[in-house]
Amino acid sequence: MIIETLTWGTLDITEEQIYHFPKGVPGFEEDIDFALITVEDGPFCYLQSLQNKSISFLLSDPFVFYPTYEFELPQADKEELGIIDDVNIRCMVTIKEELEHSTVNLLAPIVLNPNTRSGKQVVLHNSNYQTRHSLWNAPHDHFEKGGE
Incomplete structure (x- = not known):
């Protein structure tokens, strides 16, 4: 499937990259279908709206920066997403002009079911x-600010 994005121009994505968010993302409720675009060799990916080419979110694997990050996913959310075993957790990243001030939102993770793609x-x-x-002052051992 070919999609148009503001940041990367035209992209060819697969069905496996598309996730359905029945209620959208808070603040962007009209955007319910997103492509998960991975960035090679790093803990980052993008969640690109399929409804609006100018809406995308930078996400990260929170466990890379905060290895002890944990929470109990409420049963209602498990049922809504059809989660039995497989689940992927990503968190939104806010990049600041001075990179060392960039942050990650651990309070509101993005929960993805790779089986139902919801x-x-x-x-x-x-x-x-x-x-x-x-993001950069996190107690991590295996990811340095320089990317090595």
């Missing part, structure tokens, strides 16, 4: 996580 941004209630955890 997704949802879940807000974790009763959590100590915040929407702006430092």
Whole structure:
């Protein structure tokens, strides 16, 4: 499938890259279908709206930066997404002009079911996580700021 994006121009994506968000993403409820575009050799990917070429979100594997990150996914969300075993967790990243001030949102992870290709941004209630955890000052061992 060929899609148009503001950032990368025309992309050819597969059906396996498309995730359906029945309720959209908070603030972007009209955008319900997204392509998950991976970035090679790194912990980042993009969630590109199929409805609006100018809407995309930078995501990261939170466990790369915060290996002890954990939460209990509410049963209602598991049922809504049809999650039995397989689940992928990604978190939104905000890049700042000064890269060392970039942040990751650990309070509202993106939960993806790779089997049904459905997704949802879940807000974790009763959590100590915040929407702006430092990306580069995270207690990680295997990913350096220089990308090596």
